[in-house]
Structure formats: C-alpha cells, structure tokens
Amino acid sequence: MAEQFDVKLVEEAKYYTPRPEYRENAWVRNYDEEYARFLKDPEAFWAKVAEELDWFSPWEKVLDWKYPYAKWFVNAKLNVTYNCLDRHVNNHRRNKVALIWRGENGEERIYSYQMLYREVNRFANGLKRLGIVKGDRVCIYMPMIPEQLIAMLACARIGAIHSVVFGGFGVTALNYRINDTESKVVITADIGIRRGKTIPLKTLVEEAIINAPSVERVVVLRRKEPKVEIHSGIEIDFYDLMEGVDPYCEPEKMDSEDPLFVLYTSGSTGAPKGVIHTCGGYMVGTYYTSRVVFDLKEDDIYWCTADVGWITGHSYILYGPLAAGATIFIGEVVPDYPDAGAYWKLIQDLGITIFYTAPTAIRMFMKMGEDYPNRYDLSCLRILGSVGEPLNPEAFEWYYRVIGKNQCPIVDTWWQTETGMQMITTLVGEKMRPGFAGKGIPGVVPDVVDKAGKSLGAGKLGFLIVRNPWPAMFRTIYKNDERYRKYWETIPKVYTVGDLAVKGKDGYIMILGRADDIIIVAGHNIGTAEVESALVSHQAVAEAAVIGKPDAVKGNIIKAFVILKLGQKASDKLKQDLKYHVRMTLGPIAQPEDIEFVDKLPKTRSGKIMRRVLKAKELGMDPGDISTLEE
Ligand code: WTA
Numbered sequence: 001m002a003e004q005f006d007v008k009l010v011e012e013a014k015y016y017t018p019r020p021e022y023r024e025n026a027w028v029r030n031y032d033e034e035y036a037r038f039l040k041d042p043e044a045f046w047a048k049v050a051e052e053l054d055w056f057s058p059w060e061k062v063l064d065w066k067y068p069y070a071k072w073f074v075n076a077k078l079n080v081t082y083n084c085l086d087r088h089v090n091n092h093r094r095n096k097v098a099l100i101w102r103g104e105n106g107e108e109r110i111y112s113y114q115m116l117y118r119e120v121n122r123f124a125n126g127l128k129r130l131g132i133v134k135g136d137r138v139c140i141y142m143p144m145i146p147e148q149l150i151a152m153l154a155c156a157r158i159g160a161i162h163s164v165v166f167g168g169f170g171v172t173a174l175n176y177r178i179n180d181t182e183s184k185v186v187i188t189a190d191i192g193i194r195r196g197k198t199i200p201l202k203t204l205v206e207e208a209i210i211n212a213p214s215v216e217r218v219v220v221l222r223r224k225e226p227k228v229e230i231h232s233g234i235e236i237d238f239y240d241l242m243e244g245v246d247p248y249c250e251p252e253k254m255d256s257e258d259p260l261f262v263l264y265t266s267g268s269t270g271a272p273k274g275v276i277h278t279c280g281g282y283m284v285g286t287y288y289t290s291r292v293v294f295d296l297k298e299d300d301i302y303w304c305t306a307d308v309g310w311i312t313g314h315s316y317i318l319y320g321p322l323a324a325g326a327t328i329f330i331g332e333v334v335p336d337y338p339d340a341g342a343y344w345k346l347i348q349d350l351g352i353t354i355f356y357t358a359p360t361a362i363r364m365f366m367k368m369g370e371d372y373p374n375r376y377d378l379s380c381l382r383i384l385g386s387v388g389e390p391l392n393p394e395a396f397e398w399y400y401r402v403i404g405k406n407q408c409p410i411v412d413t414w415w416q417t418e419t420g421m422q423m424i425t426t427l428v429g430e431k432m433r434p435g436f437a438g439k440g441i442p443g444v445v446p447d448v449v450d451k452a453g454k455s456l457g458a459g460k461l462g463f464l465i466v467r468n469p470w471p472a473m474f475r476t477i478y479k480n481d482e483r484y485r486k487y488w489e490t491i492p493k494v495y496t497v498g499d500l501a502v503k504g505k506d507g508y509i510m511i512l513g514r515a516d517d518i519i520i521v522a523g524h525n526i527g528t529a530e531v532e533s534a535l536v537s538h539q540a541v542a543e544a545a546v547i548g549k550p551d552a553v554k555g556n557i558i559k560a561f562v563i564l565k566l567g568q569k570a571s572d573k574l575k576q577d578l579k580y581h582v583r584m585t586l587g588p589i590a591q592p593e594d595i596e597f598v599d600k601l602p603k604t605r606s607g608k609i610m611r612r613v614l615k616a617k618e619l620g621m622d623p624g625d626i627s628t629l630e631e
Contacts, residue, residue: 009393010459010504015431016400018409023429028292028442031427038442045443046072046471049288050280053083053323056253059280063469068488070469071257072281079251080260080283081157084322085120086251088113093325100301100350101146102331104193104338109146113325116150119242123154124249126241130185130217134159134252137262139183139215141165141174141205143192144332147221147238148308149318151187152261156279159252162261163274166309167192167201169587172534173272174208177264180274180478182214187238189221190228195337202228256280262478263311265417266518266527274478275311275417282315283323285421285472289441290320293411294354294383295428303329304356304385305343310524311417312387315472316356320421335361340368344376344403355403356385358523362395363553370402378403383428385411388523389555390511393434400434412437414511416497417525418487420472424509436508444470446509448501453491456503463515464501465494517611519548519556524589526558528611531592534585535560538578540568545601546592547615560592561601561614570597 028034038045043062050059050073059076088094099111111119132138138160142148144167155162163181165174178186186209192199202220209215221238222228230237254260260279264272290296302321306312308330321328329350335343343365347355365373384404391399391412400410414424414437424446426438440446445467448456456462473495477483490496500512514520517528528546535544543563548556562578564570575595583591602613616623 009435010502010510013433013504013506015433017431018429019407022295022409026292026295026427026429028295028427029429031430031439031442034442035440042443042468046284050284053283053287054078054087056082059256065469067493068485070281070473070475072278072469072471073256073284076256076280077253078256078280078283079157079159079254080279080319080323081120081153082251083283083287084153084319085113085117088325089117096325097327098322099146099149100327100329102329102333102346102350103145104196104333111146116146116153118247119146119150120153120157121247121249122242122245123150123238124157125245126219127154127158127160127185128249129241129245130219130236132158132160132185134254134258136160136185137163137181137183139163139165139174139178139181139186141167141169141186141188141201142221143167143189143199143201144307144330145189145221145223146330147189149330151219152308152314152318154249156260157249157251159254159258161259164261164263164309164314166307166587167199168307168309168589170584171204171207172585173587174204175210175212176272177274178208178212178215180264180271181262183212184214185217185219186215187219187221189238190224193332195334198224254279257475259475261314263314263417265311266525266530267483272527272530273480273483275474276476276478277314277420277472278475281471281473282420283319285443285470286315286320287323288443289422290316290326291324292427293413293422293425293441294321294356294385296321296324296326296354298325300353300382301327301329301351302354302356303331303347303350303352305335305358305361306356306387311420312356315421316387335364336368339372340365341372341375344373344378347378347381348376351380353380353382354385355381355383356387358388359386359391359395360389360522360554362386362391362399363555365403366395366398367553373402378405381405381408383411384408385413387413387415387422389520390435390513391437396432396434414499414509418474419466419470420474421470423466423470424511426508433504433506433508436504436510439507439509444468447494448503448509449491449494451491453494458503458505461500461502461512463491464497464499464509464511465491466497467494519546519558521548521556521558521589522554526590530586531558531560531582531590534582534590535562535578535592537585538581540564540574541578542566543601545609545611545614547611547618549594549615549618557593558590559594559596559618561596561598563598563601 056077059073061074064071098113101109413422448462551557602610613623
C-alpha cells in the first residue's frame with residue numbers, strides 16, 4: 001500500500017474552512033476544549049455522555065480495564081431499544097418520524113417513533129412465541145426494508161443476539177454464519193429488489209440451511225403477489241407471527257456487558273471473524289458519535305447509504321441515530337438506477353440534510369459527470385459524510401464542490417467493525433484537510449507508530465493504533481478469543497488496527513489502506529483467504545492466490561492467479577465458470593474481476609504464498625525483500 005503514500009500531500013497543507021455558523025451551532029463548538037476535557041478525566045467524560053441515556057440501574061464503575069479486556073458501565077442494566085424507542089415515545093418525539101423508507105419504484109413507507117415502537121414490540125413477542133430467549137442467536141438475512149430494522153430491534157428487545165448477514169452474500173457465506181453462531185431462527189424475505197431485478201433470498205436460505213442443524217424456524221417476509229408458498233412446520237410468515245400477540249413486550253433487562261449482536265468481518269487469514277459488541281458501551285459510543293459527528297439536530301433528515309448488513313448500518317443507520325432520536329431515511333435503492341441521478345433526486349424530494357456515503361460511490365458519481373447532481377436542488381444538504389476507505393483529495397474536492405456546493409462540511413470518518421463507533425474525523429466546524437480523515441474523536445486516542453510501538457513524527461508512514469479502550473470497542477471474536485487478543489498483542493498494550501497511516505504536522509491523520517491481506521473493494525472488506533478457498537473449492541483448481549489491484553472507482557478490484565489441476569485446460573469459459581463459482585459461494589462482492597492462469601505461485605520456503613510479490617509484478621513495481629522466496 002505504501003505506493004499510494006503521497007509525500008507532497010502531507011507537506012502542502014491545504015485546508016477548507018466551513019462557514020462560522022457551523023461551529024457556532026455545533027454540539028461541540030470547540031474540538032480542542034472537548035478533547036482536553038476528555039483527556040483530563042476519560043471516565044468522567046464518558047459518564048457524562050451515558051447520563052444522557054436511560055438505564056434501569058446505574059453503573060458501579062465506568063471502566064474496568066484489565067488489558068486487553070474492558071468492561072464499560074460495570075453492572076449497569078439497560079435495554080438499547082428502550083433508548084432507541086421507549087425514551088422517545090414517552091416524550092415529545094412520540095409522533096416524530098423515525099424512519100422513512102423508499103423502494104426503487106418510488107414506493108414509500110413512513111414510521112413515527114410510536115409506530116416503530118409498536119412493530120418492534122409485536123415482533124419481539126412473536127420471536128418469544130417461537131421460543132427465542134435471551135442469549136439465543138437469530139440470523140437476519142433481509143433486503144433494505146423497514147422489517148429488517150424491526151427484526152434487529154426486536155432481537156435486542158428480548159436480549160437475543162442478532163447476526164445480520166448482508167443480503168448480497170451467497171449460500172456458503174450465509175451457511176457459515178448460521179452455523180458459527182448456531183442460529184435458531186433465520187429471518188428473511190422472499191425477495192430483495194435491485195436494479196429492477198429480484199434476488200431470491202428465500203431460495204438462498206433454503207439452500208443455506210441444508211447443513212445447518214441449529215435452525216428450527218425460518219421467518220419469511222412475503223413481498224411478492226401472489227404470495228409465495230410457506231413450508232408449514234419450519235417456515236412462518238413475518239406478519240402472521242405478529243398476529244394476536246400482546247402489543248407490549250417488556251424490554252429485557254440487559255447487563256451492560258451482555259452481547260447485543262455478532263457481526264462477521266473478513267479476516268486476513270482463514271475464516272471470517274464474528275465480532276461481538278455488547279449493550280452498554282456500544283450504545284453510549286454510537287449515541288455520542290452520531291450526535292456530535294453528524295451534529296444531529298431535531299429537524300434533520302439523515303441518510304446513511306450503507307447496507308444495514310454492515311457495521312456502518314448497525315451503528316449509523318440504526319442504533320446511534322435512533323438513540324439520538326433522529327429521523328432516518330433508508331432505501332432499497334442503488335446510486336445508478338434508474339439513472340445516476342437517483343440519489344440526488346431522493347435528497348431533493350425528501351429534503352435530506354445529512355448524507356453519509358462511501359468514497360467508491362463518490363468516485364462513481366465523478367465518473368458519471370456533474371450533470372446528474374446539477375439537475376437537482378441539493379440546497380437542503382447541511383453535512384456530508386464519508387466512510388469505508390480513504391477519501392482521496394480529488395473525491396473530497398468533487399464531493400465538497402459539486403454536492404456540497406462549497407457549503408457543507410465533510411466528515412470523513414475512520415473506524416472499523418471492531419471499533420463499533422467512529423474513531424477519527426474532523427468535527428463539523430473544524431477546518432478540513434482533503435486526504436486526511438482528521439484527529440481522534442474526543443474519547444479516542446489514535447496514533448501512528450512503528451513495529452515496536454514507538455510513536456512516529458509527522459510525515460512518517462507507520463501503523464495506525466489506538467492507545468486506550470473506548471466504550472464501543474468489540475469485546476471478543478465469537479468462539480475465538482485468541483484472535484481478539486491478537487489485536488491488542490501485535491504491538492503490546494495498544495490496539496493495532498491493521499491500517500497504514502501517516503500524521504501531518506498539524507496532527508491530522510491520513511489513512512492509506514490496509515497493512516494486511518484484506519482487500520477493500522467498493523468499501524467492502526474481502527479477505528484474500530476467503531476468495532482463495534472459494535476458488536480452490538472448484539473442481540478444476542489446484543491453487544489460487546488473490547490480490548487487490550488499485551481501481552479508480554472501486555478503490556481496489558480483485559485479481560486471482562490460478563493454478564489448474566492436471567488435465568484441466570485454461571479457457572475463457574473456465575474463467576467465467578470460476579467467477580460464477582465465487583459469486584455463488586461468497587456473493588457478487590467477492591467475485592474476481594480478473595483471473596490469470598499460471599503454472600507457479602511465488603511462495604516462501606514455508607509454503608506461504610507471497611501475494612506482495614504477485615502484486616508488485618502486476619503493478620510493475622519493485623517486489624521489495626524477496627529473500628524468503630522459494631522460487
Ligand atoms: C477502512 C467500516 C480510510 C480501513 C466502518 C478500516 C477507512 C476498514 C475509512 C474497516 C476512512 C474505513 N478512511 N479508510 N474514513 N473508514 N476505512 O470493518 O481500512 O467494514 O480498517 O468498517 O475500512 O472496514 P469495516
């Protein structure tokens with residue numbers, strides 16, 4: 001990744017300063033002061049945030065830190081949904097719009113806090129009816145529709161641990177996640193809709209549960225008319241499950257450290273990692289950041305374009321914004337259907353004020369030209385956000401000028417599935433520096449260090465780390481605590497992120513990308529090992545190695561080098577077959593764009609594939625130290 005390090009950019013300090021009103025009206029008016037307040041007494045800082053939320057019983061201690069394990073808000077009792085729903089229903093937000101949903105064809109559904117509360121209560125009682133109790137795992141594999149959020153909140157209400165699987169994943173990926181969590185129930189829909197086509201989610205679930213002994217029931221939301229048939233016994237209709245239940249479901253009194261959900265993220269080696277987040281700290285961390293990073297105000301309409309199946313959706317569509325009492329918009333929409341003006345039309349028509357998207361989408365819009373956004377009135381926009389990969393300066397400038405009309409602050413937020421909450425950004429009102437995400441959010445102490453953990457000065461490329469525990473940090477990797485500890489033990493005493501970064505003289509941090517074998521394709525993390533094992537599971541393949549190749553729009557694309565088994569013949573048809581095979585196994589996001597058949601792969605003497613060498617060769621660069629290379 002070091003090849004993308006642009007020294008010039010670190011030296012020439014170019015800033016954009018938002019209009020003074022932004023700072024004057026922001027929740028946090030002075031970053032330095034807020035940060036100093038945090039540093040002076042971190043526990044008091046977080047306690048003050050937590051006090052803004054509702055707890056059934058208070059904590060005895062804010063933080064119990066026994067490296068590398070943290071407990072936050074020790075022994076406090078709460079329910080996250082009480083904070084996302086009841087709290088608002090019991091006050092002036094009762095009839096405030098909580099959720100606006102649009103489908104591709106313009107279909108619209110709106111829920112007030114009161115309406116959402118009722119649906120969640122009823123669905124929670126429905127889940128109880130299926131025998132789901134606190135601690136049970138429930139897999140949710142649904143399209144971007146309100147019922148997906150309702151299902152997640154219903155799990156949280158009764159203390160069931162949801163495991164949301166992105167609707168774009170294939171059968172094998174889904175099956176792995178169901179089995180690893182031993183989910184008792186899978187909640188799905190008959191179909192998802194994308195670019196006018198339907199995706200047969202239920203059919204994929206049927207296949208994915210063939211070798212999944214834990215699954216007792218499948219709840220199916222039926223969207224299509226006439227309604228698809230339901231297999232009695234195992235399947236049950238989403239709304240039938242809510243029929244005749246009590247309209248109120250007492251929120252389960254959760255301990256602060258009880259798990260809230262598990263969410264899988266790609267690892268650099270082997271199987272995906274089930275990241276565990278807990279109730280108390282996660283709620284406090286996502287609430288605080290939603291409020292101050294987006295500077296959420298009562299009359300904002302906030303749109304995060306991520307899928308709920310990713311951490312961004314968990315933290316910044318659902319839990320954080322609802323805890324803050326926001327009006328959120330979600331859509332089963334894509335940026336370029338029916339045309340590349342789709343998002344801009346929605347922003348204009350709904351009066352979106354805060355828009356949070358990914359660099360890959362911004363670069364795609366750049367490619368499509370300014371005509372599309374210029375056709376719409378985007379003056380309702382107040383704040384723009386970015387997440388998922390580095391927001392390169394060109395994309396920053398385009399976003400700022402064409403979408404924000406040189407008016408809107410851009411919050412480039414760096415964080416991860418593991419961190420649960422945003423960690424680095426430039427708060428609204430502060431001067432922004434293209435190419436740099438910014439500084440640690442109050443509550444977070446990031447740094448750039450060398451391999452030994454020594455802090456590096458300005459302009460030096462190193463590893464991004466976080467020095468102190470933070471409330472929304474993950475607590476473990478499901479059934480694999482060793483992998484959790486690795487994050488804190490790679491460089492002793494600090495959390496090693498896995499990204500490369502560089503600090504400017506001003507303390508702003510530029511993130512350069514992954515330091516390991518994870519490839520970020522259009523904002524989605526893909527583990528090389530996962531794609532390689534999908535390729536090798538094809539009968540024609542003996543060995544495979546996968547690298548990320550820089551791409552102007554997607555950030556990276558996947559290129560695979562494949563050694564065929566004896567007797568197999570390389571052909572374009574076989575390339576297509578292999579792509580299709582990966583698509584069906586892992587899902588479209590993991591499909592290699594390019595496949596090259598080779599006779600040999602560069603390996604270390606111990607047999608590890610040296611992807612670095614393949615990548616250097618592919619990009620026509622110096623492969624660096626190859627002393628461990630076998631052939
Ligand atoms: C990358 C997504 C640069 C980074 C919330 C990180 C970013 C990985 C940014 C986590 C950003 C995320 N600038 N890089 N603003 N945000 N990343 O777990 O490499 O899907 O380690 O969480 O995305 O991806 P994940």
